[in-house]
Amino acid sequence: PPDSRGINVAFENGIDISNLKARQFDLRDFDKFDLILAMDKSNxxxxxxxxxxxxxxxxxxxxxxxxxxxxxxxxxxxYYDNRFEEVFELLDQTSDKILDNIIKLKS
Incomplete structure (x- = not known):
């Protein structure tokens, strides 16, 4: 499960992530998804x-x-710097831009 600090920040913003689970990337994901997002350069x-x-x-x-x-x-x-609120805001704002991009591409 996600870190409890992340769960709390998401919950404070109206999102329940308590049941989310990470998983390994599967090669079949290339066939299932049009967009695959990496969170860092290593991934x-x-x-x-x-x-x-x-x-x-x-x-x-x-x-x-x-x-x-x-x-x-x-x-x-x-995780180490306890920057969960800052990272949540960054993810939230960037997610809006991703959604805008998808809508633009599909219209």
């Missing part, structure tokens, strides 16, 4: 290495590039 590189073709590679994006294009920023890890 981004790993996903690119798993992509078997350019079509799959094009689906992989760094999450923060939607808010700060071409900066290749990692989502900060809130």
């Amino acid at each position: 981004y590189s790993h996903l690119l290495n798993l992509a078997e073709n350019s079509e799959n590679s094009k689906k992989i994006k760094l999450f923060m590039n939607f808010a700060y294009p071409e900066t290749n920023m990692d989502v900060p890890d809130p």
